[in-house]
Amino acid sequence: MTFFDRLADRIETANSVVSVGLDPDLARLPDHLMEKDLPRWAFNRRIIDATHEHAACYKPNAAFYEDPDGWRALQETIAYAHGKDVPVLLDAKRGDIGNTARQYADLLDSADAITANPYMGRDSLEPFLERTDAGVFLLCRTSNPGGADIQNLELASGEPVYERVAALADTWNRNGNVGLVVGATQPEELEEIREIVPDIPFLVPGVGAQGGDAEAAVEFGLAKLDEQSSSADRTKSGIGVGLVNSSRGIIFAGEDQGEHFHKASGQAAKRLKERLNEYR
Numbered sequence: 001m002t003f004f005d006r007l008a009d010r011i012e013t014a015n016s017v018v019s020v021g022l023d024p025d026l027a028r029l030p031d032h033l034m035e036k037d038l039p040r041w042a043f044n045r046r047i048i049d050a051t052h053e054h055a056a057c058y059k060p061n062a063a064f065y066e067d068p069d070g071w072r073a074l075q076e077t078i079a080y081a082h083g084k085d086v087p088v089l090l091d092a093k094r095g096d097i098g099n100t101a102r103q104y105a106d107l108l109d110s111a112d113a114i115t116a117n118p119y120m121g122r123d124s125l126e127p128f129l130e131r132t133d134a135g136v137f138l139l140c141r142t143s144n145p146g147g148a149d150i151q152n153l154e155l156a157s158g159e160p161v162y163e164r165v166a167a168l169a170d171t172w173n174r175n176g177n178v179g180l181v182v183g184a185t186q187p188e189e190l191e192e193i194r195e196i197v198p199d200i201p202f203l204v205p206g207v208g209a210q211g212g213d214a215e216a217a218v219e220f221g222l223a224k225l226d227e228q229s230s231s232a233d234r235t236k237s238g239i240g241v242g243l244v245n246s247s248r249g250i251i252f253a254g255e256d257q258g259e260h261f262h263k264a265s266g267q268a269a270k271r272l273k274e275r276l277n278e279y280r
């Protein structure tokens with residue numbers, strides 16, 4: 001079963017396309033958790049307990065775990081999410097020469113999918129592309145203001161770089177495991193990219209704290225998987241596969257509520273699920 005088939009099943013079970021971003025900024029964790037052995041793990045466990053029924057996936061960003069305790073916290077978090085039957089997309093934005101990329105691809109032994117930067121080209125992505133069991137989401141048009149600096153540059157053909165990335169991703173998708181990262185802050189680009197790649201699921205960050213367009217995220221972020229990569233039943237029921245991510249807007253929703261912080265996170269995840277479902 002491909003990652004996207006598993007994700008489609010999860011979307012169906014949870015009736016949700018919400019990706020809950022697990023970015024446990026140590027400076028914002030509740031005081032009472034700071035005395036724990038692994039505060040980030042303690043925090044994530046409570047967030048997962050409160051949000052899992054609304055989560056299509058969890059998206060830890062590797063930047064928040066890149067120290068020895070952080071990697072332990074990340075492994076505990078991934079195992080716990082799996083225990084709740086929720087897939088994990090590691091937002092690591094990796095990409096390097098093939099020999100190094102093969103090491104990065106080992107991250108997929110624990111996570112179900114990863115984000116990668118396509119700037120170094122096909123060979124840098126090959127170790128991810130060949131993991132038929134896992135997903136790889138390529139940065140296409142990112143949500144940050146500076147995303148336009150390079151991604152919107154026009155090539156000699158007149159197409160912007162982000163459109164070429166989308167077209168290339170389609171040609172690299174021989175195993176049906178490629179997705180694209182397209183920010184909700186860029187609704188016009190979301191629509192354009194969806195026209196180029198009707199069958200590729202998007203990870204759409206930027207709703208919540210970045211103020212992106214939730215309706216466009218759902219309208220253009222979800223793809224109907226083709227019959228080869230999805231079960232006949234699912235194709236019939238027309239499940240759209242894709243993810244709309246919110247991190248700070250969910251995990252820090254109860255920042256001012258001390259030991260009960262996770263309750264507000266559960267409510268925020270439920271609210272986002274319901275809002276997105278209005279557009280599905």
Ligand SMILES: O=c1ccn([C@@H]2O[C@H](COP(=O)(O)O)[C@@H](O)[C@H]2O)c(=O)[nH]1
Pocket residue numbers: 021023061091141142143144181182183205206207208209210245246247248249
């Ligand atoms: O274009 C992109 C790609 C990745 N991200 C990541 O998603 C989350 C967003 O967090 P919020 O708190 O919901 O703003 C974070 O991990 C980013 O690094 C993105 O925002 N945009």
